[in-house]
Amino acid sequence: MSTSADPPGDNDQATPEDGGPASFAETTRNWYEKHKPKIRAVGAVGLAVVIGVAVVIANLPDGEDNEVIEDSEPASALETIDEPRRSPSAYDVDGFLRKLPEGQRASEAKQARYQEEMGEELPPGYTFVDPWSFSGDSAEQDGEPDQSAA
Template structure:
């Protein structure tokens, strides 16, 4: 069934060459072509990686662009209206647990034990102008 082709040398004993011998012979014969193809594939991979990297960088830059164009987009946007953030529970990553202080704060606020795998986030106020933050509490603006 296995016949030698004219390009394959027939061993001196007349037996067909093993696959390993045939493969070695083929690689020796086509070494230059294999190197050229390998280099071309390597360059293609580098080109694709560079293009993907440029695309990701462009997307990252778009995330920081300001809608008005006059504000430094890397500074956090501050809400213009003072608002209250209410107490809430936050789920913790696996392996983390709430501190005793947070457990006690939740127990004081609700009368219940803090659920496992969660922590209590106390309410606060956010936003407003710097002048509002500096004004004494209860002072009229």
């Protein structure tokens, strides 16, 4: 027979040698011996978690370091520019081949233009995109919009 202090399922180990009910201390000791590896594993994991939390807390910055400083300098030179954003500088784009959707072919004018520019025939399934230039900010600096792109 087990007492109310006996853990369930351990009645066979809780009986003392004289046949009477085992004490709470003896029952607990027997239970601990039976489950010692599991208890130590859980304890080690718990200790590791506590240490990990302590390390994280120790590495948190102090509250004083997190204050917003009103009179600080801008983070980059871009924040100090009051002028409107400008287009990039002028550049040239060379002619190039563009793959056409299946079933389409380049016009005769594009085939002739590619022959003239490259000295060879246009490959099947491609068209030739003519070279072009971007003038950049030069026209905008005079106060006139760039008309060459239209």
